[in-house]
Amino acid sequence: xxxxxxxxxxxxxxxxxxxxxxxxxxxxxxxxxxxxxxxxxxxxxxxxxxxxxxxxxxxxxxxxxxxxxxxxxxxxxxxxxxxxxxxxxxxxxxxxxxxxxxxxxxxxxxxxxxxxxxxxxxxxxxxxxxxxxxxxxxxxxxxxxxxxxxxxxxxxxxxxxxxxxxxxxxxxxxxxxxxxxxxxxxxxxxxxxxxxxxxxxxxxxxxxxxxxxxxxxxxxxxxxxxxxxxxxxxxxxxxxxxxxxxxxxxxxxxxxxxxxxxxxxxxxxxxxxxxxxxxxxxxxxxxxxxxxxxxxxxxxxxxxxxxxxxxxxxxxxxxxxxxxxxxxxxxxxxxxxxxxxxxxxxxxxxxxxxxxxxxxxxxxxxxxxxxxxxxxxxxxxxxxxxxxxxxxxxxxxxxxxxxxxxxxxxxxxxxxxxxxxxxxxxxxxxxxxxxxxxxxxxxxxxxxxxxxxxxxxxxxxxxxxxxxxxxxxxxxxxxxxxxxxxxxxxxxxxxxxxxxxxxxxxxxxxxxxxxxxxxxxxxxxxxxxxxxxxxxxxxxxxxxxxxxxxxxxxxxxxxxxxxxxxxxxxxxxxxxxxxxxxxxxxxxxxxxxxxxxxxxxxxxxxxxxxxxxxxxxxxxxx
Amino acid sequence: xxxxxxxxxxxxxxxxxxxxxxxxxxxxxxxxxxxxxxxxxxxxxxxxxxxxxxxxxxxxxxxxxxxxxxxxxxxxxxxxxxxxxxxxxxxxxxxxxxxxxxxxxxxxxxxxxxxxxxxxxxxxxxxxxxx
Numbered sequence: 001x002x003x004x005x006x007x008x009x010x011x012x013x014x015x016x017x018x019x020x021x022x023x024x025x026x027x028x029x030x031x032x033x034x035x036x037x038x039x040x041x042x043x044x045x046x047x048x049x050x051x052x053x054x055x056x057x058x059x060x061x062x063x064x065x066x067x068x069x070x071x072x073x074x075x076x077x078x079x080x081x082x083x084x085x086x087x088x089x090x091x092x093x094x095x096x097x098x099x100x101x102x103x104x105x106x107x108x109x110x111x112x113x114x115x116x117x118x119x120x121x122x123x124x125x126x127x128x129x130x131x132x133x134x135x136x137x138x139x140x141x142x143x144x145x146x147x148x149x150x151x152x153x154x155x156x157x158x159x160x161x162x163x164x165x166x167x168x169x170x171x172x173x174x175x176x177x178x179x180x181x182x183x184x185x186x187x188x189x190x191x192x193x194x195x196x197x198x199x200x201x202x203x204x205x206x207x208x209x210x211x212x213x214x215x216x217x218x219x220x221x222x223x224x225x226x227x228x229x230x231x232x233x234x235x236x237x238x239x240x241x242x243x244x245x246x247x248x249x250x251x252x253x254x255x256x257x258x259x260x261x262x263x264x265x266x267x268x269x270x271x272x273x274x275x276x277x278x279x280x281x282x283x284x285x286x287x288x289x290x291x292x293x294x295x296x297x298x299x300x301x302x303x304x305x306x307x308x309x310x311x312x313x314x315x316x317x318x319x320x321x322x323x324x325x326x327x328x329x330x331x332x333x334x335x336x337x338x339x340x341x342x343x344x345x346x347x348x349x350x351x352x353x354x355x356x357x358x359x360x361x362x363x364x365x366x367x368x369x370x371x372x373x374x375x376x377x378x379x380x381x382x383x384x385x386x387x388x389x390x391x392x393x394x395x396x397x398x399x400x401x402x403x404x405x406x407x408x409x410x411x412x413x414x415x416x417x418x419x420x421x422x423x424x425x426x427x428x429x430x431x432x433x434x435x436x437x438x439x440x441x442x443x444x445x446x447x448x449x450x451x452x453x454x455x456x457x458x459x460x461x462x463x464x465x466x467x468x469x470x471x472x473x474x475x476x477x478x479x480x481x482x483x484x485x486x487x488x489x490x491x492x493x494x495x496x497x498x499x500x501x502x503x504x505x506x507x508x509x510x511x512x513x514x515x516x517x518x519x520x521x522x523x524x525x526x527x528x529x530x531x532x533x534x535x536x537x538x539x540x541x542x543x544x545x546x547x548x549x550x551x552x553x554x555x556x557x558x559x560x561x562x563x564x565x566x567x568x569x570x571x572x573x574x575x576x577x578x579x580x581x582x583x584x585x586x587x588x589x590x591x592x593x594x595x596x597x598x599x600x601x602x603x604x605x606x607x608x609x610x611x612x613x614x615x616x617x618x619x620x621x622x
Numbered sequence: 623x624x625x626x627x628x629x630x631x632x633x634x635x636x637x638x639x640x641x642x643x644x645x646x647x648x649x650x651x652x653x654x655x656x657x658x659x660x661x662x663x664x665x666x667x668x669x670x671x672x673x674x675x676x677x678x679x680x681x682x683x684x685x686x687x688x689x690x691x692x693x694x695x696x697x698x699x700x701x702x703x704x705x706x707x708x709x710x711x712x713x714x715x716x717x718x719x720x721x722x723x724x725x726x727x728x729x730x731x732x733x734x735x736x737x738x739x740x741x742x743x744x745x746x747x748x749x750x751x752x753x
Contacts, residue, residue: 144679147708148634151729155640158733164647187730198711205712 006055006122011038012045012075013060013087018110025115042066046078056126057084058118060110061099069098070483076103077479083129085122105129143194150190154183185323192325196308199332206250206336207431208384208407210360213245213254213279213286220258221277227263232271235262238278245281246360248386248407250431253333254357257341260326261290261353267322268294268351284362285339293350297343305343306331330355338386358386363407367415369393372402374527375506375536377422379403379491382412382438383456384431392425392456392482399488400539409433413441420447420502420523423491428457436466443472447502454490456482503611504541506571508533509548517600518546521607537571544611545573546603572610574603625652626748628740629671631662631688632706633680640733641675641706648737659683663691666698672748673740675727678707678714689721704743706731 013019019038026036037052039045042065048054057079061071075084085106086099096107105125108118157180159165161173168176198204214237221235228235247254258277265275273293280287297305309324334341339357346352363386369378379396383389384407393403404419406412409432416424424442428435435455442448455463455477463469464477476490503522507515510528518524522543527533533545628651632638638655645651654669656662660683666674674692678685685705692698705718708729715726724743727736 144708147729148637151708151731152634152636152640154730155637155644155733159640159643162734164643164733 006034006126008053008055009034009036009058009122010045010048010052010054010056011036011058012040012042012063012071013038013058014040014063015060016040018060022115022118026119029115029119040064042071042074045075049079049082054079054082056122057082058122059084059086059104060088061086062088062090066483066486068095069102070485072099072102072104073479073481073483074486081129081133083122083125085125087118139194139197143190146190147187150183150187154180154187157183189323189325192323192329196325196329196332199329199336204253204336205429206253206384208248208250209431210246211249211251211254213247213288213357214240214242216251216255217258217277217279217288220255220262223259224262224266228266228275231266231269233266233269233273233275235266235275235277238276242279243281245279245286247286247337247357248360248363249337249357254337257330257333257355258288258290260330261355264322264326265290265292265294265351265353268292270294281359284359285356286359287354287356289352289354291346291350291352293346296345296349296351306341336385366390367405367407367411369397369402369404372397373400373535374532375525375539376400376402377491377540378419378523379423379425380406380412380415380419380421381425381456382406382409382430382435383425383427384408384429385427388480395482395484396487399484401491407431409438409441412438416442416445416448419519421451422523423452423454424448425454425456425487428455428459428463434463434466436463436468436472439472439474440468452491454478454487456480456487503543505607506533506536506542506545508545511548513600514546514603517604518607521604521611542571544607545571546607547573547575574607574610626650626673626744627669627671628653629662629666629669629674630655630706631657631659631674631680631685632677633657634677637677637729641736644731644733644736645740647734648741651737651740659685659688659691662688663695663698666692666701667695670697671701673724673744674701674703675706675740676703676723678705678709678718686718686721689718689723693722702743702745704740 011019011022013022019040023036023038026034037048037054039048040063042063045057049057057075059071059075061068063071066074072084072086080103084104085108086096086104087108087110089110091109091112099107105128106121108121113121157176160168160176161180195204217237218240221237224235262275262277269275269292275293276289276291278289278291280289306327308328331341334355334357337357339355341353341355343351343353366386372378376397377400379401381389381392381403383392383405386405386407389403389405393405396403401422404415404421406415407430409430412424412426412430415421426435426438430438435457439453439455442451442453452475453472454475457463457477458480476486478487505518505522505524507518507524507526508528508530509515509526515524515526525536525540525542527536533547536542626648628645630638630641630645630653632641632655635657638657642653642655645653654665654671656665659680662674662676665671676685676688680688683691685707689703692701692703702724703722704724705726706729707726710726710728718726727739731739
């Protein structure tokens, strides 16, 4: 089958001169049967791709609404099945390389290439894209097609081995055993290839939950008991009744990791030796070790051990029935579990493999962003991949946001009820449900009816196709990795438009009990010093300040005139302090309560009252 | 005493035979096999099997479509269906269950334990008759 003729090109280019030049050059070189449409920004390109048939995209990634790699990602996300060629002035090898990784088929430099070259590059790009697609389909089809005959082969051999067709002479049984065990090895190989292909393409969905490691190890040992007996190897779990070691993992995938390490250790152990598994709980991580008494890993093979199809002594390993993919799969899974895997030579011979995974408690403690700047608007990120979540938190912190995590739908709903978030970012694939269902349930909560919600996903298309999606007023569907500029633009915009929003309270105190109580009334930003309070007031708007003047350390009279919102309007203040009485005469102080005489309840009543009267005032002005 | 009737639907003759022998290891099982979804709809309505083992990838009418058709016919709507397939990725399994399948057994299978696995999916009523 030959490559398809390119009939329609979408040129995404905001420089009208370049557009004209390209058109003229195309016409001159007789590319008449190729139709070229040009758009001058990414959003126009996205609209065009939804409504028209296009064969290839030619993109200059310096656009008014998308730049650089972000532009390439967006173009690729808008049409993941279309070939994409970048045409740019930026002659930078590392950018070019990243562009290709982001899904571009070629990276051409303006001025270095003439029109015939561009036309040829477009044809080749289309062909490369077609082959890439064929490869993906091929791997998944092959794995299925191979399993069909394998089902008949392993089934028939298994029946013969089980004497379902009567008993047979020993020499025949021996040969059948060879055929049988090799057919099973072929099945494992097909499974492993499909597994690794899916994992590399990021298509494996991990269902994270709280997993106790020891019972899983016991399960793996039990499942490999027969295998260990075949090799004459004993497997022992050290300290089987030790303290609970809970990690955050996908139990099926973690079992696969333990099984692969265990079966490796068994295969390479001499008969009558032990394989010892140990589970130790550290401060933030749980460490699983698998120790064998095998020949050890040859020095020159150590750097290659997690590579695909790597086997130290290919002949020997093949005799052991391995696929050469086991450790590579272990590495891929452990990476996705935000863990680490490695190995050391065991004292006295043999090898110790270790896997380190984040403790459940540690991951849970990371969920609330405790290091954000005071006054930062708080976002809820519903994302089950810890590394992705931490990266996005770090990026968003630099632009002034605090980001709490929810690792599942249940988690997200629980958090959304106890804390009010400025905006919610939702991944489509969550362990206990899909993101679209989560958004449906959030929108059903009165306080989240108008909250900005943005989908951030490796595959936003699958959510957008959901028939419910159009009714959920999702602000945007973003691809991972996230185009931060675009995300921030969306996050900043809707704040002012939010109707029915909760009041925002600036709390200047150190008292947690007061902060908790206030958070039931509105969104609370707690700061400890007057300087922080002034910064917070510059960063965002507040309806009311609750202030312990004792913190001002004598500077309190100077502070009060500063409590204005960004439009210069005075903010009502509730002073909560033993000194309250002396300040009560100031016009800005709505209420002065002496801390020693006032319970939290009556403070809250005063805060509610002041907020209500302020809202009334605003209505009167309007 | 009623036999436990198992209807097997698979377009591959070799697999039909291997499954037939494997299930035949259980003396209480009575097995019939169909080579297509269309055949299965007719046989299921006439024979009222205790359970149906259904392949996914079949020409003309695939397994999921066959299941939907079985569910739409009052005479076959309540017969438990278990997929016996090489396509067992998480999203695929989810789809089978959402269509009303009782479970999924993966290919290749262990022929010596297949009958026991099928028994796990039998409704209590059919076991009651058999005993």
